[in-house]
Amino acid sequence: MISYSVLDLLALLIVMSGIILQTWVGIGFGLLAAPILYLVDPAYVPVPALILGFSLSLLLVLNQHKLLCWRRVLPAIIARFPGCWCGALLLVSVPPNLLSILFGCVLLMAVLTSLYACKITLNSITLCVGGFFSGLIGTATSVGGPPIALVYQGVDRITARNELAAFFLIGTPISILFLALQGRVDIGSLLLSLKMLPGVLVGFGIARLCDNRISASSSKPVLLFISSASAITILYKGISGWWSA
Template identity: 55%
Template sequence: MLYSSLDILALVIVTVSIMVQAWVGIGFGLLAAPLLYLIDPAYVPGPVLVLGWLLSLVVVFKRRHSLNFLRVLPAILARLPGSWCGAVLLLSIASWQLSLFFGGALLLAVWLSLRRYSLPLNSLNLTLAGFLSGVLGTSTSVGGPPLALLYQHQARLTARDEIAAFFLVGTPISLLMLVWQGGASVLALGLIVKMLPGVMLGFWLSRHVERRFNVDSARPAILFISTLSALVVLTQGIIGGVAAY
């Protein structure tokens, strides 16, 4: 398989972004999607979703013996109605208005977290976070922060593994919706195959990062990525609103 210079650049982007998500639990889509879109719009959203899902598959397989599937199950179950509501909102409200609302809500959640306000990790809050993740993921393509903010005070490996389990089941819902709306061509399978080495290399690099920086909490990284997500979504809303008027 031949790689052009742009393919190699895309592979580097995928590798670094996968490494971040494999260490923190979120961040791949946020970091990779805008850069890959500049290289080739076909990378977004199909290949980005599939590559992120493959990372979740690897993480869950590696950690299957210590992973608490039952705890994260309420969030997984709530993602389906959340995704449906996100799709309904997109049909009834302008996407830029949704971006402004949810971007502001995310920023508020981060601010409350910095002020030491946090929610307990229980079934009710997991259901709420899973639902909001489904709504956000469908309407703005940024679905990780609601769940990650709920897990911010958990051990880093626990947060990463259970968020991976959430995306392992939740991402296929988004993929099915994409295929239903645009056909299998939206997946761009050729691009996915070319980027597969980036998934494996990024995960391998994350294992080395873990050994070099063996910290128990990913809270600072979660708050940083969530803030960045909120700003990206808000920017999308502002740009869309200016264009609408």
């Protein structure tokens, strides 16, 4: 029988909160929940966090498959593969701290450009670019959601959520595979993921119950806020690592 300590229950609450947010807008669990889980216990990151995020994507796709346009999101999914490969190459050729600073600046510039200069249109080209950079930045820094989320900022919340879930459903196993090849996936990570799975199920259930009470209009403000927070987080990670080196 699985037993839960006070810290385990706190982790469940964090997982549930992150799952609720991502169920509503499409991203947020990896950025907002994973860092707090790391403070509770570093073992939660990255493998259990990735597995839990994948579980949510699977639930969303199964639940919303009739509203999901695979043909539209397919270019982003395909472009993620070479992005992951390039990210892996950068990891072995460029200092990680320099990568974090570079990607943080680029992501912050993309947010500011989208906010003040121009609107990003959802089409095959922008999906390919977003998918590629999501794989690139995600592999190099473990934060890959914002590049593809920026492409979806102008569409309604339901479309953005469902198609981002499809993107992560295919893309997350790629990241897990890279970690497995590095020997980072072990039985302890799998058991910890299983222990936190109730948080995914409860969070998803709560989000679905409240879903009809939330506007289905554009999720641009939330996506831009999360992307900005992500850029600042990556920048801080790179600068602090560089300073302490």
